[in-house]
Amino acid sequence: MTLIDLFFCALALAAAVPVLVLAAQVVASLPPLRPAPMAARRPSLAVLVPAHDEAGQIAATVAALRPGLGPGDRLLVVADNCRDATAVAARTAGAEVVERHDPERRGKGYALDAGYRHLARTGLPETLVVVDADCALAPAALDRIARLSAALDGPVQAAYRLEPPPQASSALRLATFATVVKQIGRPLGGSRLGWPCGISGTGFAVPTRLLATVGLANGHLAEDLKLGLDLALAGHPPRFCPQAEVTSALPAGAAARRAQQTRWEHGHLSLILPYAGRLLRAALHRGDARLAAMALDLCVLPLVTLALAEAGLAGLALAWWALGGGAGPLLITAASLAILVLALCLAARRWGRGLVRWQDLAAAPRLVAGKAGILARFAVRRQTDWVRTERAGEGPTMG
Known part of the structure; x- marks a missing residue:
């Protein structure tokens, strides 16, 4: 040879x-999901909703979250570099609001940092739950991940399900299937193997004291994945909670889907080299196999x-x-x-x-061509600036 x-x-x-x-x-992941008992103690919590130009739906998000709050809990919306009435709509719906204006430092990480710092100044609860402005987290799911996070004293990620729009095309159904496997199937299988999971950016809970060990303020395209990796390196790998589900609509427009996929994939690819080696070295140094599992999971494209x-x-x-x-x-x-x-x-x-359906496979070549284009752009001119995903009925929006 x-x-x-x-x-x-x-x-x-x-x-x-x-x-x-x-x-x-x-x-x-193949065996059916079984009910799990609820953790006993419910911590004090704050729900943090980062929002950029979400005036059209922030009121509905706030209204859906409020029933899950207990006495002393807080619901904080960070209106981040908004050019619309997001802040007014959130206040009218009953949320506490922080407005952030810094066009030079754009991205969800900066919004999370602004919300965390506001809570630290005004009374930090035990647990922080992050929910995106275009997502729905049922009160029971909010309660479950908050309790589990307190019981484990670590980060907990809910199952993040992206729903296809009505009359979805074959390509969109295939894309939805791929996201279900990525956001639910793989984390569920990994949790059954005793592995940690990544953070999906919405529907996660973390003890607030742990946030002092990581840096939230960053404009990385995959700030959610990065946060989970940083927490793992700090000694707190996230755990998956399949019994709690957070849902959002998959973008219906081809341009919006392409922008979302580009942000996710370029962000993911840019983290593999910096973090896989660090996780493996930390796993060997600390004798913690969970970190090695996270490194391997990170390398799955x-x-x-x-x-x-x-x-x-x-x-x-x-x-x-x-x-x-x-x-x-x-x-x-x-x-x-x-x-x-x-x-x-x-x-x-x-x-x-x-x-x-089997006939949806006819759209696979188009899906493959789109992915090939995303990979080619990563090799030639990768995306580095955060771009807000276009919502249904909107025109393209930069954020």
């Missing part, structure tokens, strides 16, 4: 690791992106074999692709039932 063969084999084996992690998570990467590597291995190279890389990549296809079929059976 030549040195080039050894290099290709090592590369193929490294690329197979995320596939094996995904397969393990999918298999562990979104489904279509992962499939593209594996298929591309298999194509290279096939070309090398056809040119007279060894068969080892081709065998490894072929096995990896087979495991990935099997994992996707199992995931579709468990998480795609009632959501995707």
